[in-house]
Amino acid sequence: MSANADSLPAGIIRGDVPETLALQRANTLRRGWPSVVGAVLSVIMIVLLGRELLDAGPAGLSRAAPDSPWFYVFFAALYMVGPTGDFLIFRYLWGIPWAGFVALHKKRIANDLVLGYSGEAYFYAWARARANLVAAPFGAVKDVSLLSAIAGNGATIILCALALPVGYHLMPPGILNVVVGSVVIALALSVLLILFSKRVFSLPRHQLWVVFLLHCGSIAAGALMLALAWHLALPAVPAGMWLFLLAVRLLVFRLPLIPNKELLFATVAILLIGPDEALSDLIAFVAVLTVAVHLALVLAFAGAAGLPGLRRGRH
DSSP states (O other): OOTGGGGSOHHHHTTOHHHHHHTTTGGGGGOSHHHHHHHHHHHHHHHHHHHHHSTTTHHHHHHHSOSOHHHHHHHHHHHHHHHHHHHHHHHHHHOOOTHHHHHHHHHHHHHHHTOTTHHHHHHHHHHHTOTTTOSOOHHHHHHHHHHHHHHHHHHHHHHHHHHHHHHGGGSOHHHHHHHHHHHHHHHHHHHHHHHTHHHHOOSOHHHHHHHHHHHHHHHHHHHHHHHHHHHHHOTTSOHHHHHHHHHHHHHHHTSTTOSOHHHHHHHHHHHHHOSSOHHHHHHHHHHHHHHHHHHHHHHHHHHHHHHHHHHHHHO
16 A cells, blocks of 8 residues: 555545545645644644543543433434535435445545545545546535535524624633634635636536535534534533534634544633533533544444455455
8 A cells, every 4th residue: 555545544545445546646635744733733632622521530531421312312413414414415416326425434534533625635536436426526526515615604604693692701802803703704705605606616506506505404404413412411501502602613613624623622612611611521522522433433444444355365
């Protein structure tokens, strides 16, 4: 296997030789200092969240873990929302097989564990290696990613408009100015993409609308699943606080080229709420649980990729 392939976690590409070859050029996006900086930031955030959860040892972790089994049901639904939404989109555009669902999980994990948008590079390579799906996949992957950004920016603006009156008192004036500035930038970028849509997008207009609506549905479903999981874990917390935290989470997730945005959101939320609170413990627990599921799937994908070789060895 080439050195380029090793720049992603083993379970994401290992064993997919055509994808690895097709990804050699796309891997330049992940070389050098950005990946190193992303890895360092991730380690720092994991250490901070680990201190939040383990401040009282195992008892602290036990205290942070919700007792309600429904919390874990809605967490699992939340985890599945993103890849499911992407699968519906590319099923509509290309008619991808069910194997594409696994590739889209790898895309999401690559974005979270390696570097923002590295997952798009991986999925482009996956599609390019399968010419029977689409002859030129770059345009569709680009359009889907841009429409995801527009839908996410729109949802962020709406939620911030609803949540800031509720939670602005939690933020220092400097942070409040940053939030307002970020919302303005998100709005400006979305407006520019819409104004120059004929030059930017490749897909036909009716397909763009379908993809955009699917993105909106995915964002709404994810926010609902997360709000329900939070509420089931801490039913005494008022709905206004959940609304505020959802707005902060969407705002953090709009930041480009940053890995482990769930960890970053948890770190920011703890700074706003304060440490050693049940609410901050819960948010830290969700972030760490998300990373744990990512790593479990990476190992599962690596094991599945190695099974054919093991079977050949037995014969």
